[in-house]
Amino acid sequence: MTRSLLPTTSSDSVQQKKSLSRLPSNSSDVADLIIRRSFEQSYAHILPCKKSSWKAMDSRIAIDCMKQTRDHIMSQNIEVPWWFQTLLRDILAGGGGVYAPWHHFYTSKPPFHFCTIGKVATTEWRRVFCKLNAQDCVDDSASCRRNCTWKTTQQMPTNAPWAVFLRDPLERLLSGYLDKCYNRRARKNQQHCEPNVIFNPKEQLMDAKNRTYANLLDNLDIEGQEKAMFGAYVDVLPLKWNVHFVPQAMFCDLHRNIDKYDFVGNMGRDFHFDLDRMANQFGGQLPEILNSSFGYKDHVLRGNHENTGKKGSEHAMHTPTKVARFYTARTVRRALEYLSIDYVMLGLQVPEWAKQMLRNESLTM
Numbered sequence: 001m002t003r004s005l006l007p008t009t010s011s012d013s014v015q016q017k018k019s020l021s022r023l024p025s026n027s028s029d030v031a032d033l034i035i036r037r038s039f040e041q042s043y044a045h046i047l048p049c050k051k052s053s054w055k056a057m058d059s060r061i062a063i064d065c066m067k068q069t070r071d072h073i074m075s076q077n078i079e080v081p082w083w084f085q086t087l088l089r090d091i092l093a094g095g096g097g098v099y100a101p102w103h104h105f106y107t108s109k110p111p112f113h114f115c116t117i118g119k120v121a122t123t124e125w126r127r128v129f130c131k132l133n134a135q136d137c138v139d140d141s142a143s144c145r146r147n148c149t150w151k152t153t154q155q156m157p158t159n160a161p162w163a164v165f166l167r168d169p170l171e172r173l174l175s176g177y178l179d180k181c182y183n184r185r186a187r188k189n190q191q192h193c194e195p196n197v198i199f200n201p202k203e204q205l206m207d208a209k210n211r212t213y214a215n216l217l218d219n220l221d222i223e224g225q226e227k228a229m230f231g232a233y234v235d236v237l238p239l240k241w242n243v244h245f246v247p248q249a250m251f252c253d254l255h256r257n258i259d260k261y262d263f264v265g266n267m268g269r270d271f272h273f274d275l276d277r278m279a280n281q282f283g284g285q286l287p288e289i290l291n292s293s294f295g296y297k298d299h300v301l302r303g304n305h306e307n308t309g310k311k312g313s314e315h316a317m318h319t320p321t322k323v324a325r326f327y328t329a330r331t332v333r334r335a336l337e338y339l340s341i342d343y344v345m346l347g348l349q350v351p352e353w354a355k356q357m358l359r360n361e362s363l364t365m
Contacts, residue, residue: 029355030355030358030359030362031332031336031350031354031355031358032350034333034336034337034340034358035336035340035343035344035350036340036344038081038336038337038338038340039340039341039344041080041081041084042080042081042083042084042340042341043084043255043340043341043344043345045069045072045073045078045080045084046066046069046255047065047068047069047072049061049062049065049256050065051064051065053065053253053256053257054253054256054257054260055113055162056253057104058101059099059100059101059253061253062099062253062256063092063099065253066088066091066092067092069088070088070089070092073085073088081337082238083238083337083338086238086239086240086241087238087241087246087247090240090241090246091241091246091250097243097246098243098246098250098251100243102116102150103115103116103117103251103252104116104151104252105125105126105129105150105151106129106151106152106156106160107129107132107133107151107152108152108154108155108156108157108160109132109133109135109152109284109285110282110283110284110285110286111156111157111160111161112160112161112162112163112262112263112282113156113160113161113162113163114129114162114163114164115162115163115164115251115252115254115261116251117164117165117166117167117248117251117252118176118243118244118246118251119167119172119175119176119179119244119245120165120166120167120172120248120267121165121267121294124293124294125165126148126150127293128289128290128293129149129150129151130148130149130150131289131292131293132152132285132286132289133148133149133150133151133152133153136149136152136153136154137149161262161263161282162260162261162262162263163261163262163263163264163265163278163282164252164254164258164261164263164264164265165264165265165266165267165274166248166264166265166266166267166342166346166348167248167266167267167268168266168267168268168348168349168351169247169248169335169339169342169343169348170323170327170332170335170336170339170350170351170354171323171351172248173234173245173335173339174230174322174323174326174327176242176244176245177193177230177233177326178326179244180192180193180242180244181193181199181233182229182230187199187200188200192242192243192244193233193242194237194239194240194241194242195236195239195240196240198236198239199233226325226326227325227326227327227328227331230326230327230331231328231330231331231334234331234334234335234338235334237338238338247338247339247341247342248342248346249341249342249345249346250341254345254346255341255345255346258345258346258347262281263277263278263281263282265277265278266348269305269306270305271294271296272294272296272299272300272304273296273299273300273305275290275294275296276296276297276300278290279291279296323353323354324353327354327357328357329357329358329360329361330361332354332357332358333358336350336354
């Protein structure tokens with residue numbers, strides 16, 4: 001049985017308890033009960049940070065704090081789920097990922113900082129900041145990469161606001177799978193469908209008998225097996241956490257700092273209206289550039305509360321049709337366990353389609 005390790009005087013602890021209290025303790029809602037149980041067994045063990053990571057221009061404080069949690073769990077032999085052990089291992093491993101600098105964009109035109117999260121329209125946000133900082137890329141300076149910089153070279157005001165967009169964790173998980181795993185070409189070329197030893201082993205990988213390790217997905221007919229294949233991926237995902245599937249709360253230390261953000265949007269049904277709210281809040285050239293990337297103005301004018309993703313994108317969400325093809329109640333349960341911190345600390349809501357799947361399952365048991 002686990003126990004809370006967070007001191008009651010800690011600001012992190014107080015915030016976690018407040019966030020957890022948003023979930024009804026005696027709820028008959030299966031999703032809320034899954035989230036509460038998982039969070040208490042795993043993420044509730046994250047230790048408070050002695051130094052504030054808020055507005056830090058690099059990730060050293062956040063990394064050091066998470067290392068303290070990992071080391072404390074190991075030294076005290078605290079029982080936590082296996083997937084939480086591998087999550088701590090993988091987000092703290094070298095070579096980029098959650099704490100890499102490319103999750104922090106900023107511009108002075110208009111001045112604001114932005115936390116970008118994988119599978120939350122990162123490609124489009126990169127284009128937005130390239131346009132916002134276009135005047136910083138007039139030469140081949142080291143600050144420019146492919147004639148683009150996501151971070152202005154100008155002096156940022158000390159009081160510049162911070163912004164972030166979040167996404168429903170279940171839809172983000174499926175979007176990542178469709179983009180990085182279900183898409184055969186992307187799976188082979190990008191190597192983000194991890195663990196690669198299972199889903200895309202390198203040609204020179206040898207087995208215990210010094211034979212070439214077979215690619216287990218090659219020549220496999222998966223037509224009509226979407227639920228089974230997605231479920232299999234979710235089961236083994238934590239063997240090697242890829243950055244595109246790590247909980248959103250881990251990026252930019254959001255689980256500690258989300259309440260301090262000046263703007264928090266959601267890439268859901270009201271995505272275009274949140275873009276409009278962001279454009280009005282920050283002003284300058286942002287409205288025009290946001291519209292050139294997302295085309296939000298037409299949606300707002302028509303009162304269109306639907307976000308079906310980019311046209312032509314194979315991994316865009318068209319819920320509930322697409323989630324019904326891939327998710328089962330069992331997969332929803334497992335995903336809610338892994339991603340419980342997003343619902344607790346970021347205040348995100350479990351979508352109705354997922355709750356209905358769990359309710360239907362309970363009726364057949």
